Amino acid sequence: MPDVIVVGAGNAALCAALAARERGAEVLVLEKAEFGERGGNTFFSGGGFRFPYNGLEDLRSVIPDLSEEELKRIEVGSYTEADMRADLIRVTEGKADSEMVDHLISEAYSTVRWMHEKHAQRWVLMYGRQAYEVDGKLHFWGGMITEAVGGGEGLSEGLFKATEQAGIEVRYGAKASALLTDEQTGRVTGVRVQTSDAVEAISAGAVILAAGGFEANVEMRTRYLGAGWEFAKVRGTRHNTGEVIRQALEIGAQPYGHWSSGHAVAWDLNAPSTGNRRVGDLYQKHSYPLGLIVNIHGERFVDEGADLRNYTYAKYGREILHQPFGVAFQIFDQQTVSMLRDEYRIREITKGESDTIDGLADTLGIDETGLVSTIESYNAACQSGVFNPAVLDGLSTKGIEPPKSNWALPLNEPPYFGVAVTCGLTFTFGGLRIKAKTSQVVDTEDRPMPGLFAAGELIGGLFYHNYAGGTGLMAGAVFGRSAGYAAAEAVLS
Numbered sequence: 001m002p003d004v005i006v007v008g009a010g011n012a013a014l015c016a017a018l019a020a021r022e023r024g025a026e027v028l029v030l031e032k033a034e035f036g037e038r039g040g041n042t043f044f045s046g047g048g049f050r051f052p053y054n055g056l057e058d059l060r061s062v063i064p065d066l067s068e069e070e071l072k073r074i075e076v077g078s079y080t081e082a083d084m085r086a087d088l089i090r091v092t093e094g095k096a097d098s099e100m101v102d103h104l105i106s107e108a109y110s111t112v113r114w115m116h117e118k119h120a121q122r123w124v125l126m127y128g129r130q131a132y133e134v135d136g137k138l139h140f141w142g143g144m145i146t147e148a149v150g151g152g153e154g155l156s157e158g159l160f161k162a163t164e165q166a167g168i169e170v171r172y173g174a175k176a177s178a179l180l181t182d183e184q185t186g187r188v189t190g191v192r193v194q195t196s197d198a199v200e201a202i203s204a205g206a207v208i209l210a211a212g213g214f215e216a217n218v219e220m221r222t223r224y225l226g227a228g229w230e231f232a233k234v235r236g237t238r239h240n241t242g243e244v245i246r247q248a249l250e251i252g253a254q255p256y257g258h259w260s261s262g263h264a265v266a267w268d269l270n271a272p273s274t275g276n277r278r279v280g281d282l283y284q285k286h287s288y289p290l291g292l293i294v295n296i297h298g299e300r301f302v303d304e305g306a307d308l309r310n311y312t313y314a315k316y317g318r319e320i321l322h323q324p325f326g327v328a329f330q331i332f333d334q335q336t337v338s339m340l341r342d343e344y345r346i347r348e349i350t351k352g353e354s355d356t357i358d359g360l361a362d363t364l365g366i367d368e369t370g371l372v373s374t375i376e377s378y379n380a381a382c383q384s385g386v387f388n389p390a391v392l393d394g395l396s397t398k399g400i401e402p403p404k405s406n407w408a409l410p411l412n413e414p415p416y417f418g419v420a421v422t423c424g425l426t427f428t429f430g431g432l433r434i435k436a437k438t439s440q441v442v443d444t445e446d447r448p449m450p451g452l453f454a455a456g457e458l459i460g461g462l463f464y465h466n467y468a469g470g471t472g473l474m475a476g477a478v479f480g481r482s483a484g485y486a487a488a489e490a491v492l493s
């Protein structure tokens with residue numbers, strides 16, 4: 001019998017498994033997907049991590065191979081614990097659980113070092129996505145400036161390799177279908193597992209749940225997020241269907257967090273209904289702060305420049321879903337086309353180009369009169385100033401609704417370029433309540449549930465309304481590691 005069972009095999013689960021093993025526990029990982037689909041949303045992710053750092057030296061400890069040549073060309077600044085706290089509180093409209101935020105922030109950097117030093121995870125600076133060249137130097141911005149080598153796939157493969165090296169068994173095609181409890185004490189004693197041809201009860205000293213959110217379950221996302229969410233595309237794995245959250249609620253776990261909300265972005269209109277492992281996160285279209293977003297009538301509906309991209313992208317998918325037909329279009333001109341992110345240069349993109357605005361409208365299927373009128377009013381509302389995409393440059397519009405608060409260059413240098421997008425749901429915000437420091441699940445009376453721990457996207461309390469890019473993986477690693485240590489200690493002490 002294993003000491004600890006971990007349910008799921010994404011970033012949170014494998015960090016939990018590695019931490020429990022480090023404390024001496026025998027660990028078994030149960031993963032619903034077959035081997036060829038392993039890795040959960042973690043595999044599909046960009047691999048970006050948000051953590052506080054006090055300057056270049058902190059980054060060099062986790063990216064030791066930064067060359068002298070590179071160092072001369074970059075400005076990384078610092079991102080203090082206070083900065084990260086302020087960002088998490090601001091984007092969640094003050095609702096993020098402060099104990100969870102404190103634990104996340106105080107453990108983030110040491111967890112990144114742990115992944116690097118103990119488990120050979122490698123990192124690079126996010127040159128392509130989180131830096132702009134200003135005055136001959138690459139200026140990093142937005143708090144999240146490092147990514148795993150190889151992105152989400154590299155992160156996932158690295159974690160599986162570390163898991164294998166640690167002697168941890170991962171069972172694929174093994175779906176947790178119920179949590180086992182002791183009838184007398186209520187203690188969680190194991191997991192019922194369903195494979196393609198059998199059902200088995202596996203006992204363990206403790207169970208860590210890390211099976212993701214419910215975004216890929218059309219019934220649950222419509223029930224909790226609301227009408228229309230049936231039509232959202234799912235950006236990642238088809239296996240995050242929420243049954244493990246339900247299993248925990250059924251035995252008395254406390255629901256927590258923003259159940260009617262989730263992380264949702266602009267996603268290619270013709271992307272498949274769930275993630276494609278080859279294209280990964282490249283269906284996303286995140287360069288809208290450099291242009292405009294309109295609906296099918298040619299009308300704007302959000303402030304594209306309200307904040308740095310990392311602080312608006314996760315809530316704008318929802319706005320797109322609520323537009324007619326759930327469709328929107330991002331429009332750029334030649335002043336910014338060369339600055340668009342890598343995801344605008346893939347084959348699988350729904351795009352159009354034209355020398356005129358009405359020609360672009362015609363190509364993309366936008367109402368021509370509406371789009372021409374919107375661009376004319378927008379151009380007339382642009383104020384003069386210095387454009388700098390690496391900071392909130394204050395280059396804004398005046399007299400139009402919604403405003404564009406930063407980076408408001410007039411759209412007047414053809415050819416014009418546009419892409420068609422819809423809403424891509426990344427993960428859901430509602431989940432289980434845990435104790436911040438140990439990741440132990442608490443029941444509806446706030447009592448820690450013996451033998452039950454949780455981490456990753458199936459916990460609630462950190463994300464409300466919105467999200468700061470790079471926090472999902474970081475939080476999964478931090479709370480996963482804490483869960484692993486606490487579960488092992490509970491069993492072995």
Ligand SMILES: Cc1cc2nc3c(=O)[nH]c(=O)nc-3n(C[C@H](O)[C@H](O)[C@H](O)COP(=O)(O)OP(=O)(O)OC[C@H]3O[C@@H](n4cnc5c(N)ncnc54)[C@H](O)[C@@H]3O)c2cc1C
Pocket residue numbers: 007008009010011012013030031032033038039040041042043044045046047048049050174175176177210211212213235236237239240241242243244280281426427455456457458469470471472473474476
């Ligand atoms: C396209 C995309 C890009 C992203 N980019 C970033 C980024 O750059 N930075 C960032 O911080 N975050 C990013 N995210 C979010 C990030 O992927 C998640 O925050 C993170 O991977 C969640 O990790 P997890 O371990 O909780 O869940 P997952 O990695 O989703 O793992 C959950 C696992 O549980 C398994 N499972 C489900 N049900 C069961 C069951 N009943 N029994 C057994 N196993 C089960 C699933 O098969 C899955 O493997 C991105 C997400 C997507 C989809």
